[in-house]
Amino acid sequence: MILTVSGIIAILMPVLACILQIVFAGFSLGCIPSVGAAVFAVLAFWRKGPTLAIVSVLLAFVQICTLNIVLTVIIAVIGAVASIFLMLGCEKWREAHPELTDPKAATKHMIIGFILPCAISLLVMYAYPVVRTFFMSFFDMPNITAPVSEWTFAGLGKYVKIFSSQSFIRSLQNMLMIWFVGGIITLALALLFAVILTSGIRFKKFFRAAIYMPNVISAVALATMWIQYIFNQQYGMLNSIIKFFNGTPINWLATDMKFWAMLGSFIFGAVGYYMLIFISGIEKIPADLYEAATIDGANKAQQAFKITFPLLKGVTKTNLTFWTINTATFYLWSKMFSPVDTEASVIVPVMYLYDTAFPSKGNMRADAGAAAAVGIVLAIIILAVYLVMNKLIKDDDVEL
Amino acid sequence: MGIAGFITALAASAISLIISFIPVQLNNILAALFLVILSVMCYMMPQRTSLKGCLIGCSILFVVFRFVYMSLIGRVLYIILAAAIIAGAIMMNTGSQNTTTGGKTA
Numbered sequence: 067m068i069l070t071v072s073g074i075i076a077i078l079m080p081v082l083a084c085i086l087q088i089v090f091a092g093f094s095l096g097c098i099p100s101v102g103a104a105v106f107a108v109l110a111f112w113r114k115g116p117t118l119a120i121v122s123v124l125l126a127f128v129q130i131c132t133l134n135i136v137l138t139v140i141i142a143v144i145g146a147v148a149s150i151f152l153m154l155g156c157e158k159w160r161e162a163h164p165e166l167t168d169p170k171a172a173t174k175h176m177i178i179g180f181i182l183p184c185a186i187s188l189l190v191m192y193a194y195p196v197v198r199t200f201f202m203s204f205f206d207m208p209n210i211t212a213p214v215s216e217w218t219f220a221g222l223g224k225y226v227k228i229f230s231s232q233s234f235i236r237s238l239q240n241m242l243m244i245w246f247v248g249g250i251i252t253l254a255l256a257l258l259f260a261v262i263l264t265s266g267i268r269f270k271k272f273f274r275a276a277i278y279m280p281n282v283i284s285a286v287a288l289a290t291m292w293i294q295y296i297f298n299q300q301y302g303m304l305n306s307i308i309k310f311f312n313g314t315p316i317n318w319l320a321t322d323m324k325f326w327a328m329l330g331s332f333i334f335g336a337v338g339y340y341m342l343i344f345i346s347g348i349e350k351i352p353a354d355l356y357e358a359a360t361i362d363g364a365n366k367a368q369q370a371f372k373i374t375f376p377l378l379k380g381v382t383k384t385n386l387t388f389w390t391i392n393t394a395t396f397y398l399w400s401k402m403f404s405p406v407d408t409e410a411s412v413i414v415p416v417m418y419l420y421d422t423a424f425p426s427k428g429n430m431r432a433d434a435g436a437a438a439a440v441g442i443v444l445a446i447i448i449l450a451v452y453l454v455m456n457k458l459i460k461d462d463d464v465e466l
Numbered sequence: 467m468g469i470a471g472f473i474t475a476l477a478a479s480a481i482s483l484i485i486s487f488i489p490v491q492l493n494n495i496l497a498a499l500f501l502v503i504l505s506v507m508c509y510m511m512p513q514r515t516s517l518k519g520c521l522i523g524c525s526i527l528f529v530v531f532r533f534v535y536m537s538l539i540g541r542v543l544y545i546i547l548a549a550a551i552i553a554g555a556i557m558m559n560t561g562s563q564n565t566t567t568g569g570k571t572a
Contacts, residue, residue: 116516117516119516120516120519120520120523123520123523123524124520124523124524124527127497127500127523127524127527127528128527128531130493130496130497130500131493131494131497131527131528131531131532132493132531133493134493136492139492139493139496140496142496143496143499143500146500147500147503150504150507150517150520153514153516153517153520154511154514154517157514157516
């Protein structure tokens with residue numbers, strides 16, 4: 067009896083509070099926990115779960131704190147108290163029916179109950195923008211938030227537009243250079259450091275932390291540090307060294323050098339991350355393989371080429387995928403190296419996308435459709451690289 | 467342990483209720499009142515562990531939501547009160563386990 071009455075009140079009150087709030091005062095933050103409280107009350111009532119009822123109580127409490135009309139807050143308090151009684155009712159029901167509460171089934175439903183809010187928010191926050199971006203790339207619209215009624219169909223026009231733009235082609239070339247040249251250097255260095263650090267040298271932990279350190283520092287700070295302390299034409303470290311040997315200082319940030327300066331500093335920041343992934347892969351390889359190889363007379367280099375590298379295929383694939391995503395979404399370093407006006411030497415697709423969607427110059431018109439098309443092209447590139455890599459590199463993980 | 471915990475939690479939530487009148491805002495007053503109700507319910511039904519969990523969760527949420535309104539001294543005061551409520555709830559729970567299971571936990 068107590069279970070049914072409190073359950074109905076606990077479900078209805080938050081819904082009522084939410085509706086009244088929207089009708090009389092418009093949407094407020096409290097409406098979201100209201101819906102959550104009602105959903106968890108339904109789940110608690112259905113599964114007779116006291117834990118689900120606790121979540122409902124907590125959400126109802128959040129609702130009390132965030133609603134802003136007297137009537138709705140009072141209704142929310144009633145709902146919260148009802149949720150407490152629902153919880154007590156659930157516990158009582160469980161005590162009375164121990165045979166009916168299958169712990170495994172309850173766990174399964176609990177998992178669904180707890181994952182649901184996250185899954186819904188994931189759908190709203192990720193799936194919706196992806197779908198909207200896809201459709202936006204076929205339409206012309208005044209700005210990025212324009213309602214659908216203002217969109218006019220443009221077919222493949224936006225794709226034609228971006229591919230006939232010199233800047234976009236240049237940005238793709240730059241991205242390819244970063245991916246290919248930067249990828250080879252970064253992954254080679256990461257693998258080298260990983261092999262050295264797992265070969266049993268002294269101060270392994272210190273070196274690992276030291277190499278990983280740039281990842282902990284904000285990329286903005288890191289880029290500023292490189293621009294101000296290393297590449298500065300007058301006081302920078304590189305030119306100081308050149309001056310020390312009586313050489314002519316070089317303008318590292320001149321148009322023709324800028325790209326390589328940016329790539330160098332980016333690699334410095336990225337190596338540690340990939341090194342850690344390689345280390346985890348190397349540490350997974352069983353020691354017996356090396357012992358057997360040593361007994362067979364293989365030296366360290368042979369062991370590296372015949373055992374370590376072949377068994378790191380899976381990890382290399384992971385690293386390559388991460389690297390591709392990292393390059394496709396490359397933006398910050400480019401922005402830091404050309405902060406005021408986007409320069410052709412360091413432009414990358416994401417920067418082109420940003421400039422197209424939110425042009426900084428007054429005479430340029432924002433083109434959200436073209437920006438969406440750039441996003442879709444990038445997504446297709448990442449997907450294609452991933453699929454090709456999956457085909458080319460087969461996983462030969464160690465079978466234990 | 468049980469009674470001491472109850473008094474701690476009730477006193478802390480009652481003080482929260484009193485200071486939630488500055489400034490007078492219905493949400494805060496009712497939210498603090500809810501904490502008092504929960505404390506009393508925890509005492510009335512000592513065998514329900516979940517209720518104490520509710521009390522702890524609500525006291526934390528109360529601090530979270532009151533935080534933006536408060537001056538520094540108010541924030542510190544609320545954190546101390548929430549800590550007292552949590553301590554009270556834990557003491558009540560320990561006390562109830564002592565009486566029902568002879569001190570053994572599950």
